[in-house]
Amino acid sequence: YKAKQAHAGHAIYDPAHHGRNAARLSLLTELRQAVEGDELVLYYQPKHAFRSSAMLSVEALVRWVHPKRGFVPPMEFIPFAEQTGYIRAITLWVLERAVRQCAEWRRAGRAVHVGLNLSARDLLHPELPDQFRAMLEHHGCEARWITLEITESAVLDDPRKALATLERLHATGCQLSIDDYGTGYSSLSYLRQMPVQELKIDRSFVMNLTTRPGDELIVRSTIELAHSLGLVVTAEGVETEEILVRLGELGCDLAQGYFVSRPVDAAGLEAWMDHSPWARGDHPSGTEPTN
Ligand code: C2E
Ligand code: MG
Ligand code: MG
Ligand code: MG
Numbered sequence: 001y002k003a004k005q006a007h008a009g010h011a012i013y014d015p016a017h018h019g020r021n022a023a024r025l026s027l028l029t030e031l032r033q034a035v036e037g038d039e040l041v042l043y044y045q046p047k048h049a050f051r052s053s054a055m056l057s058v059e060a061l062v063r064w065v066h067p068k069r070g071f072v073p074p075m076e077f078i079p080f081a082e083q084t085g086y087i088r089a090i091t092l093w094v095l096e097r098a099v100r101q102c103a104e105w106r107r108a109g110r111a112v113h114v115g116l117n118l119s120a121r122d123l124l125h126p127e128l129p130d131q132f133r134a135m136l137e138h139h140g141c142e143a144r145w146i147t148l149e150i151t152e153s154a155v156l157d158d159p160r161k162a163l164a165t166l167e168r169l170h171a172t173g174c175q176l177s178i179d180d181y182g183t184g185y186s187s188l189s190y191l192r193q194m195p196v197q198e199l200k201i202d203r204s205f206v207m208n209l210t211t212r213p214g215d216e217l218i219v220r221s222t223i224e225l226a227h228s229l230g231l232v233v234t235a236e237g238v239e240t241e242e243i244l245v246r247l248g249e250l251g252c253d254l255a256q257g258y259f260v261s262r263p264v265d266a267a268g269l270e271a272w273m274d275h276s277p278w279a280r281g282d283h284p285s286g287t288e289p290t291n
Pocket of ligand 4: 180203236
């Protein structure tokens with residue numbers, strides 16, 4: 001909200017920015033319509049568990065199905081929504097949908113664990129934990145079926161306030177995860193003060209795991225350190241079988257990436273659960289991914 005005002009103020013003194021600000025204003029209007037008119041949709045990307053697990057972990061990823069522009073990826077509106085503060089409405093929409101969908105799957109006998117993304121700004125809103133708790137109750141979803149992902153930098157903006165919100169979110173009984181680990185500047189010893197249970201290694205380290213010895217060293221030591229702190233480790237961006245196998249050797253717990261599955265809509269995930277060998281927990285060696 002403040003950022004938006006700052007931009008509006010800027011435009012008054014610099015007419016060159018007028019076009020851009022008009023575009024920003026119309027994007028904000030469209031984004032509002034998107035949330036209110038249900039143009040957003042959640043996709044789900046399943047993870048492979050190296051040790052067989054009774055439940056399937058997935059990450060919910062938002063997409064915008066724009067009436068004219070079609071499929072809009074999150075990187076084209078999430079950063080903007082963060083700047084304007086409108087992310088708050090989007091986060092509540094995503095939370096509600098993810099919680100509702102998870103409860104639905106559980107009622108249908110599908111043991112799905114849903115992770116979803118929070119933004120830095122979400123942690124500055126003290127009402128979020130109570131709103132989350134109310135949604136869980138409303139939809140009959142247990143908190144332990146949900147993981148909230150936050151990036152390292154989210155906590156660095158205002159550590160005291162962010163940490164307080166994290167503590168209260170964790171007190172609901174959900175899991176917390178550090179997303180894109182390795183891209184920020186925080187150390188594991190710093191993260192240790194946070195009530196997190198999972199660490200997701202950023203895909204920039206995973207992509208070249210088998211070709212860059214330095215990256216393998218980073219991934220290996222991150223897994224070891226994370227495990228010594230009692231954290232579950234997910235590797236992001238697993239695109240090849242070779243990388244998947246190496247991650248297994250390094251003791252990684254979960255793998256997420258196109259090699260396992262691309263993000264798919266809810267119906268697509270159900271089909272994947274029913275038909276993919278991955279979903280049966282089979283070791284994927286020698287099997288073709290279905291996506
Ligand atoms: P993220 O949370 O790190 O999500 C993982 C991103 O990596 C997703 O991109 C996913 O589609 C992509 N990905 C998965 N496997 C692979 C792979 O093997 N290779 C490559 N190159 N990419 C892979 P997506 O869906 O475009 O989302 C991008 C980012 O947008 C997310 O990164 C997250 O930071 C943000 N985002 C997505 N949904 C939400 C949301 O509901 N709320 C918020 N606040 N942010 C979201
Ligand atoms: Mg994420
Ligand atoms: Mg990530
Ligand atoms: Mg990422």
